[in-house]
Amino acid sequence: MNTAGCTDRITLTGIAVTTPHGVLDHEKREPQRFFVDVVIECDLSGAGHSDDLGATISYAEVAQDVERIMTQPPVDLIETLAEQVAASVLQRPAAEAVEVTVHKPDAPAGVRFSDIGLSGPSVTIRREQHRPVAIALGANLGDRVATLRSAVRSLDRLPGLELIAVSRLFETDPVGGPEQPDYLNAVAVGSTRLAPWTLLERLHEIEAGRGRTREIRWGARTLDLDLLQVGDPAAGTDLRFDTPELTLPHPRAAARAFVLAPWADADPAATLSVGGAAVPVHDLLDSSDRSGIRPGPDWSPL
Template sequence: MNVQDDVHDEGGRRLDQIRLTGVTATGYHGVFEHERRDGQTFVADVVVHVDTRRAAAGDDLVHTVDYGQAAQLVAAVLSGEPVDLIETVAERIAATVLALPGVQAVDVAVHKPQAPIPVPFGDVVVSIRRDRTKLPAAEPYRPATGQVRRSADTGLRPRTAALPLAAGPSSPPAPELPPPSAPAVPVPPAPLPVPGPPSPPLGAPAAPAPAAASTPAPDASRLGHDAGPDGVGAVVVGPAPSGAVPTGVMPAVAAGPDAAPDGARTELMAPVPDVVDGELVLDALDEPPAQPVRCVLALGSNVGPAQETLRQAVAELAATPGVEVVAVSPLARTAAVGPEQPDFLNAVVLARTTLAARDLLRAVHAVEQRHGRERVQRWGPRTLDVDIIVYGDTVAVTDDLELPHPRAHERAFVLQPWAQVDPEAQLPGLGGGPVAQLAATAPDRDGVRWMALDWLTAPVPAANPEPEGASAGEAHLP
């Protein structure tokens, strides 16, 4: 199929793609009686748009799309309930794939190479894209209960259950796929001991829990600021701060049949009915470091008395338990990007912290909220923006925190003030390097208008942005 335009996530980052081409099955779709009676070959190409970094970080199928399962679902739709139009088939495939966890958009092309057309032709193709803003005009295919299982994040290698292909009313029964051979059963890792009361159960267990399951589960409040409904925490993909512990995985929590979408079940080492992946994960970003860790915070404001807001924010950060402010950069005035809005005032704070990375994230969000921060419009004006740029040498990709900040290496309004206060600073991670050198080549370097040195103790002339005016460049990290 022709490659369509890239799809971007809410942060403006291009999503990755998983492609399935040439999925073929005999179907009974069409408006003519002989099409419904005799059937013909249908072919589907599918492009799934998803973020694959978390799966790659942990080398874990649970955090990406199982393309084997997806292919079977697509084939099931092709060979399933007959409809008149291949447009309907395409919508059903899109709805089915979009319902898989983690999928943010899907491209579907359905081919009907044996269409009853009375002139020579090569193929008939209907191609569509569906996402969360343009939902499919059909319901997803739902196999019978127990036909499809998703592997739980249990610390064990997942395996894929066979999916019998559904057949249409007029079609012969499709052959059942051979079951996979049973792998050797490894010993699961022991869960990490976590203080605090156990979390309430999600439902009655389907079978007696093993002895290890009696270990108290982590406090659900420590799963991250924006933890997803499955309760899965972060995945650390680089060096963790000194004293951090490796990822520990708690056993899957049994839940009732209403806790998961139809057809979605968890498979552990043997089929267990009515179990969903409700596991709790504690990772290194939740663990306080053994020694204070250096961190860099970027501050910005362009609503209200921006200089005073930044002054108060620095004082509140310094008063935060577990945070020691070491140095504060000059104040920079920088042009904004996006909708028309005033210039930003920006500064960088160097600090040491004994907080875990995710606890630091909660602390800076609390400072933002005290100053009325609202996340309404991307790249819009804001009373206060506080971003964690680096946390030691940690390189991590998680649902709620990415370290170092993924766009810091190209943002002069962060790099220039940072280089002023620490000329030898190094930005770790992909695209990193000497901060001063990165500042000199940053795409928005011309948007930094001026810097003031004594802004914490004295008013800076024209520090408060004028009510109107904007130009190219960027003055905050989205």
């Protein structure tokens, strides 16, 4: 995986809070000054083009969360506060990574610090987003195996995406649309730091690079990449969207055996959110019509 990070940043510097935290008893009773810096890595291109707050991260909300965390009942370590701030930021879908610095300029360290700036002890941590992700692949035009292998290798090189497993190939009858050749289908599972809309845009770029066009709905295609799910429904961390551009989880995945069969093959423990409940993909596959699915050719995708 290419681990290059996003170059866009949202920076909040010097969030000031006076509150009691520290190892010593008097530090838990007597409020002290704390300053918090937060640097959020995220893709801001969508917000820049659309002027839509939903495509970015509200720095006002982040600042309010920092203040809430810092004014909680006292803890011993500023490391604990930094971890809690980082975890709060990474709950936001657009956040790819975050760096948090907590300054404690008046800490009783037994030495004198300069009076200039934010002198004194501080802790800086950096945490990256790691969300489970499932991506469906399909092709029914041209050299299907070569196209799918090329697509998997492009996914594996995609910055911010780490592939963990890729299913075997399944050959499937076309569902809906005009008369067309049979498909080869697979599912790749992994972990991503990318915002869902950013990942979807990257999938579309990979499709376009293999000659994908979108002229006929459910028509034949050289390559189809569908974002099935981001997050883990079993842990309650799956992301849910319902916009013209993106719907998560994929609205038809639970009823498509040609998706469920390779998904269960790639990740036997996978679950999908159906009606608000986390349902094992294996159970959905067992109750589906698999008459149009058969083993595909052997392949080595990676």
